[in-house]
Amino acid sequence: MRNHFVFLLCFGILFLWGAVGAQVYEEEDLLGKERTLPRVIDFSKMFEREKLTQEDFEEWKRKRETRLKERLSHADALERAVNPQAYVVGPGDVFSFNIWGGMEMQLPVTVSPEGILLVPSVGAIEVDGETLVEVQKLVLDAAAPRYKNSEVTLTLESLRFFRVHVVGEVKFPGTYIAQAVDRISGLIVEAGGVTDWAWKRKIELRQPNGEIDIFDLDLFEREGNLEQDLFVNGGDVIYVPPLDPGQCLMEVEGDLENSGMYHIFPGERILAFLQRIQALRRNADLSRIVVIRSEVDENTEFQEKQFITPFGEGKSFDLNFPLQCGDRVVLPSRYVYVKGTVRLPGAYPYSMNMTAKDYAGMAGGDFRSGSIKGVKVLHVRTGETEKGPNVVVEPGDIVQLNPTWNQRLDNYLRFIPTITSLILAAKAAGVFGD
Numbered sequence: 001m002r003n004h005f006v007f008l009l010c011f012g013i014l015f016l017w018g019a020v021g022a023q024v025y026e027e028e029d030l031l032g033k034e035r036t037l038p039r040v041i042d043f044s045k046m047f048e049r050e051k052l053t054q055e056d057f058e059e060w061k062r063k064r065e066t067r068l069k070e071r072l073s074h075a076d077a078l079e080r081a082v083n084p085q086a087y088v089v090g091p092g093d094v095f096s097f098n099i100w101g102g103m104e105m106q107l108p109v110t111v112s113p114e115g116i117l118l119v120p121s122v123g124a125i126e127v128d129g130e131t132l133v134e135v136q137k138l139v140l141d142a143a144a145p146r147y148k149n150s151e152v153t154l155t156l157e158s159l160r161f162f163r164v165h166v167v168g169e170v171k172f173p174g175t176y177i178a179q180a181v182d183r184i185s186g187l188i189v190e191a192g193g194v195t196d197w198a199w200k201r202k203i204e205l206r207q208p209n210g211e212i213d214i215f216d217l218d219l220f221e222r223e224g225n226l227e228q229d230l231f232v233n234g235g236d237v238i239y240v241p242p243l244d245p246g247q248c249l250m251e252v253e254g255d256l257e258n259s260g261m262y263h264i265f266p267g268e269r270i271l272a273f274l275q276r277i278q279a280l281r282r283n284a285d286l287s288r289i290v291v292i293r294s295e296v297d298e299n300t301e302f303q304e305k306q307f308i309t310p311f312g313e314g315k316s317f318d319l320n321f322p323l324q325c326g327d328r329v330v331l332p333s334r335y336v337y338v339k340g341t342v343r344l345p346g347a348y349p350y351s352m353n354m355t356a357k358d359y360a361g362m363a364g365g366d367f368r369s370g371s372i373k374g375v376k377v378l379h380v381r382t383g384e385t386e387k388g389p390n391v392v393v394e395p396g397d398i399v400q401l402n403p404t405w406n407q408r409l410d411n412y413l414r415f416i417p418t419i420t421s422l423i424l425a426a427k428a429a430g431v432f433g434d
Contacts, residue, residue: 082181125139184230243263333380353392
């Protein structure tokens with residue numbers, strides 16, 4: 001029994017001592033490990049946003065209800081005049097039945113939930129699913145015998161609202177209020193946009209009659225052809241499918257805003273791809289873009305990662321550099337990462353000519369402890385490490401604040417009461433003789 005207790009006591013002391021050492025030197029070890037990493041380091045997954053919480057979802061619902069109330073209380077915002085030959089009439093549409101001549105009259109008439117238009121002195125006319133020009137012809141033909149000496153017209157006064165379902169790879173799938181002048185792209189934006197795993201080229205518009213139209217959101221974003229961006233109707237389902245693993249896929253890393261999986265076209269060049277996903281900016285340093293490609297040795301079946309710089313330093317742009325399935329494109333980060341003894345570690349937007357001290361201050365570093373003097377900057381581009389608060393930081397660099405000797409001593413002292421308690425407990429149990 002005594003031997004077992006001694007063993008547990010020693011194990012506990014060693015465990016606490018190891019915890020202290022791990023806590024004290026953890027940041028330095030991390031920095032040392034990072035120095036051995038490849039020239040391009042991917043931090044896109046280190047600071048990913050957590051899954052949507054219930055509070056975030058409730059806040060999104062409140063904002064959505066506010067937008068809906070504002071929309072219902074204002075006049076319809078149309079991109080152009082309604083096309084009578086394309087607009088499909090349905091329950092809720094409001095018309096004005098006009099009589100001109102010796103007896104002038106304007107009567108509002110609304111399409112009933114059953115899709116019937118009740119016209120005074122004319123009767124009930126079924127109009128659901130008919131185009132606006134067809135409805136106008138039906139009403140005028142039915143009214144002509146009763147108003148022989150007057151001119152009769154039918155005009156669309158107000159557009160109806162209906163429900164459209166947006167499902168699949170969107171951030172907020174669900175049911176949305178829309179009008180017949182709304183398009184697929186607008187409803188996808190209303191649903192929070194597509195996720196990183198959305199297959200944007202094969203979005204389906206499923207109509208209640210069973211017909212399915214295919215919408216290429218990727219092509220629409222590149223060319224802006226409104227003829228491809230179809231109008232929606234009541235009961236439509238917009239389905240955004242996930243990326244097909246059987247298709248040619250590649251991954252983008254480094255830039256938090258553009259990170260994710262993408263489908264690439266056969267023979268697509270890197271510059272065209274980056275323009276398509278809107279990952280290029282005016283001040284983008286193309287020479288820092290790297291493609292990581294895995295090549296398999298046929299003899300050993302060993303995958304070797306090859307680092308390729310399509311826009312090599314000091315060289316002209318290789319516009320014809322072709323991408324392959326499975327490639328990983330690493331974009332230069334527009335963030336700086338602060339770690340170590342700071343209150344708010346994480347990613348911070350890059351600003352030109354800012355120093356390690358500036359970023360440490362943004363992250364809540366305690367300069368009174370003297371840790372700022374030992375701040376280190378790991379330059380991701382070169383793999384070199386510089387020490388000092390006045391080191392100029394570049395995009396993607398890591399700013400590391402290590403604990404001072406006072407902080408390390410405080411960490412040691414924090415565990416002394418626990419170790420003392422173990423020794424006293426052992427003495428009380430008679431493990432140590434008098």
